[in-house]
Amino acid sequence: MTDRELANLALEAASTSHSPYSRFPVGAALRTAKGVFQGTNVENKSYGLTVCAERVAVFKAVSTGERRFLTLAVASPTGEFLMPCGACLQVLSEFCENLTIILVQNEGKVRRTSLRKLYPMPFRLKNEAL
Secondary structure, eight states: OOHHHHHHHHHHHHTTOBOTTTOOOOEEEEEETTEEEEEEOBOOSSGGGOBOHHHHHHHHHHHTTOOOEEEEEEEETTSSOOOOOHHHHHHHHHHOSOOEEEEEETTSOEEEEEHHHHOSSOOOOTTSOO
């Protein structure tokens, strides 16, 4: 699967966003060894209960037993390159040392980066190796 195809799946996922409060739809597409899992942000009136698109995609993958993540695309039809938040980066770091992350603008532009670059020092338990 190409970066562009994964980016399109992330933009598609953003179209099902439940974001009536921020009006900021976000979509994610997580490519794994077994397939692609899409996620969208789901907001709640109690803002702390909102879940980001990236974590929805991760939780969908993990709930099927998938643990081998390859590439994540994050998109919004707002025209901005979106960076995953710290909570999403920490969740991703639970499952992979590094991950290619594709940031997607709705105009078709993509920017490649990595989990390691965006989040070089994730939280680890005391007995875990870096």
